[in-house]
Amino acid sequence: MRLLLLLSVLGVCWAQYNPHTVPGRTSIVHLFEWRWDDIALECERYLAPNGFGGVQISPPNENVVINNPSRPWWERYQPVSYKICTRSGNEDEFRDMVTRCNNVGVRIYVDAVVNHMCGNGVSSGTSSTCGSYFNPGLRDFPDVPYSAWDFNDGKCKSYSGDVENYNDIYQVRDCRLVGLLDLALEKDYVRSKIAEYMNHLIDIGVAGFRIDASKHMWPGDMKAFLDKLKNLNTSWFPEGARPFIYQEVIDLGGEAIKSSDYFGNGRVTEFKYGAKLGTVLRKWSGEKMAYLKNWGEGWAFMPSNRALVFVDNHDNQRGHGAGGSSILTFWDPRLYKMGVGFMLAHPYGFTRVMSSFRWPRYFVNGKDINDWVGPPNENGVIKRVTVNPDTTCGNDWVCEHRWRQIRNMVIFRNVVDGQPFTNWWDNGNNQVAFGRGNRGFIVFNNDDWELSVTLQTGLPAGTYCDVISGDKIDNQCTGIKIYVSGDGRAYFNIKNTAEDPFIAIHMDSKLHIKLDK
Ligand code: QV4
Ligand code: CA
Numbered sequence: 001m002r003l004l005l006l007l008s009v010l011g012v013c014w015a016q017y018n019p020h021t022v023p024g025r026t027s028i029v030h031l032f033e034w035r036w037d038d039i040a041l042e043c044e045r046y047l048a049p050n051g052f053g054g055v056q057i058s059p060p061n062e063n064v065v066i067n068n069p070s071r072p073w074w075e076r077y078q079p080v081s082y083k084i085c086t087r088s089g090n091e092d093e094f095r096d097m098v099t100r101c102n103n104v105g106v107r108i109y110v111d112a113v114v115n116h117m118c119g120n121g122v123s124s125g126t127s128s129t130c131g132s133y134f135n136p137g138l139r140d141f142p143d144v145p146y147s148a149w150d151f152n153d154g155k156c157k158s159y160s161g162d163v164e165n166y167n168d169i170y171q172v173r174d175c176r177l178v179g180l181l182d183l184a185l186e187k188d189y190v191r192s193k194i195a196e197y198m199n200h201l202i203d204i205g206v207a208g209f210r211i212d213a214s215k216h217m218w219p220g221d222m223k224a225f226l227d228k229l230k231n232l233n234t235s236w237f238p239e240g241a242r243p244f245i246y247q248e249v250i251d252l253g254g255e256a257i258k259s260s261d262y263f264g265n266g267r268v269t270e271f272k273y274g275a276k277l278g279t280v281l282r283k284w285s286g287e288k289m290a291y292l293k294n295w296g297e298g299w300a301f302m303p304s305n306r307a308l309v310f311v312d313n314h315d316n317q318r319g320h321g322a323g324g325s326s327i328l329t330f331w332d333p334r335l336y337k338m339g340v341g342f343m344l345a346h347p348y349g350f351t352r353v354m355s356s357f358r359w360p361r362y363f364v365n366g367k368d369i370n371d372w373v374g375p376p377n378e379n380g381v382i383k384r385v386t387v388n389p390d391t392t393c394g395n396d397w398v399c400e401h402r403w404r405q406i407r408n409m410v411i412f413r414n415v416v417d418g419q420p421f422t423n424w425w426d427n428g429n430n431q432v433a434f435g436r437g438n439r440g441f442i443v444f445n446n447d448d449w450e451l452s453v454t455l456q457t458g459l460p461a462g463t464y465c466d467v468i469s470g471d472k473i474d475n476q477c478t479g480i481k482i483y484v485s486g487d488g489r490a491y492f493n494i495k496n497t498a499e500d501p502f503i504a505i506h507m508d509s510k511l512h513i514k515l516d517k
Contacts, residue, residue: 015242016266017305019350020207020232021053022105026413027344027351028054029401032314033073033375034355036060036089036097038385039108043101045387050407051414054107056210056352060084060094061197062130062143064118071380072372073314077212078118078180081143082197085130087375087382098205102236107207109244114194114225115213116180117141117151120161136181150190152182163216167256177216185221195228198243205233208244214268215249215257222247222265246308246350250322253300263306270307270349271322272299277311277342278326281335281446283430289446290426296348309349311339317356318371330356330398337405338444338502341468344409345434345442345504347421351413353406358396405500408467415506416440423458427451433492435459440506445494454491457505461486462513464505472509481511 245266315321470479
C-alpha cells in the first residue's frame with residue numbers, strides 16, 4: 001500500500017512535466033494559425049493514424065485586430081479578453097476540436113498569453129476579434145475585467161516603461177515586452193483571472209499549456225496561478241492528472257535569467273537545440289556532425305526530462321525571438337528534413353514539430369520585411385487547409401508534418417520509445433549513425449562524398465524498408481531496402497547527391513518473411 005501511495009505522490013509531483021499523450025505517442029505538432037475546424041479534421045484523418053501525440057494551437061483568446069500592417073500573425077499575441085473567440089474559431093468550434101481530437105487520442109496544448117495584454121500604442125475601441133471594447137491608454141479591459149490597478153506601470157523602473165536591459169531581471173519581469181501592457185502577477189486578483197481562463201480550457205478537455213513570454217514573469221508568480229489549476233478532465237485523463245506545462249524561456253546563455261529558474265513549474269523550451277543543430281548541419285564555425293556524439297546534456301542543454309525541443313518555431317523561422325540565421329526551416333527543405341529527422345531519432349527532450357504557412361519573404365539588407373505577414377486568408381478569414389491527392393496541403397499551408405520523411409520519423413520515435421542511444425559511428429566528419437537499442441537505426445551523410453560502410457545496427461536479422469526514401473506498404477518497400485545480417489550488421493550506401501542523404505529503419509519497417517504455403 002505504501003508503495004502505491006509513493007507512486008501516486010510521485011505521479012502527482014512530476015505530472016506537470018508529463019504531456020499526457022496516449023502511450024506510444026511521443027511528439028506534438030504546432031499547427032500555427034490553423035482554424036479549429038481544420039485541426040479537428042487533421043486529428044481524425046492524419047494525426048491519429050500516424051501516431052502524433054498532440055497539437056499546439058495558436059492563442060484561442062480574443063486579440064486585437066491590427067490593420068496596419070494588415071492582420072499580422074502577431075496580433076494574436078496581443079490579448080483583449082479571455083473569450084474563446086479568434087480568427088481560428090469560436091468557443092463551440094474550439095470545444096468540438098478538443099472533443100474530436102481527444103476522442104482519437106490526440107491532445108490539445110494551448111498557447112497561453114498571460115504575461116500581458118495588447119500593445120501600449122494600440123488605439124482604444126472595439127477593433128478586436130470578438131468586438132470587445134478595450135482602452136490600452138487607460139489600461140481598461142472591461143471584458144476580463146482588468147483596470148489600471150492590474151498592470152505593472154508603477155513597478156517598472158526603466159526609462160521608457162519597456163524592457164530595455166535583459167540583464168536587469170526586474171525590468172525583464174516588471175516592464176513592458178515590446179510595449180505590451182504588463183500584468184501585475186503578484187496580485188491574487190490577476191492570478192485568479194488567469195487561472196479562471198486556463199481552468200475553463202481544462203474543463204473543455206485540453207492537456208496542457210505553452211506559457212508565452214515566461215521569462216517576463218517571476219517563477220513564483222507563475223507557480224501561484226499554476227497551483228490554482230484544476231486536474232485534467234477525467235473524460236479523457238486519469239484522476240489527478242496535472243496539466244502539462246512548457247514555458248517559453250529563451251536562454252542561449254549569457255543572460256541573468258536562466259531556464260533552470262523555471263524548472264519547478266514544468267518543462268522549458270530549449271532554444272539552444274535548434275540554434276546549435278542548424279549550425280552543425282550548415283557546417284558553420286567548424287561544426288560537424290561527428291560532434292553530435294554527446295548531443296543533449298553534453299552540449300550544456302538542460303536535463304532531457306525538462307526540455308521541450310524543436311528545430312524551429314513560429315518566431316525564429318521568420319527572424320523573431322532567438323536562433324538567428326542558423327535556424328533551419330522549411331525554406332531549406334533538404335537540411336530541414338535532416339534536422340527534424342535527427343531530432344526525432346535522438347532520445348533527448350520532448351519533441352515538437354513545426355507546421356507553417358508560406359509567406360512572401362522579401363529581404364532588404366538581410367532582413368525579411370514581410371516577417372509580419374499573417375496566415376493565408378480571404379479578406380481576413382483564414383483559409384481552409386486543403387489536402388492534395390498526394391497528401392500535401394494547398395492554400396499555402398506548408399504542412400511539414402505531412403512530409404513523408406518527417407511523418408515517418410514521428411513514427412520512428414514512437415517505435416523506439418524508451419530504447420537507449422546505442423551503436424554510435426562517425427567518420428570523423430559529417431557521416432554519422434546511431435541506433436536506439438534493438439528497435440531502430442539511422443545513418444546520415446552530410447559530407448560532399450559518398451558514404452559506403454557496413455555498420456552494427458543492433459537490429460535483428462531481416463530486410464528493412466528505409467522510411468526516408470519510401471514507405472513499407474503491403475509488406476513491400478517503396479524506397480531503399482536494407483539487409484541486416486544475423487550479427488546485426490548492414491551495408492549502407494548514401495550518395496552525397498541523394499535527394500535526402502539519410503536512411504532510417506526500425507522494427508515496424510521490417511518486412512515479414514513470407515512462409516511458403
Ligand atoms: C512596438 C515597438 C515597441 C513599442 C510598441 C508600442 O517595437 O518598442 O513600445 O510598439 O506599442 C508587435 C510588433 C512590435 C510592437 C508590439 C507592440 O512587432 O514592433 O512594439 O507588437 O505593439 C510576437 C512578435 C512581436 C510582436 C508581439 C505582439 O514576435 O514582434 O510585437 O508578438 O504582437 C523575446 C521574449 C519572448 C518572445 C520573443 C519574440 O522573451 O517571450 O521576444 N516570444 C513570445 C512569442 C512571440 C510574441 C511574444 C512573446 C509576445 O513567441 O511570438 O511576440 O507575446 O525574446
Ligand atoms: Ca511581466
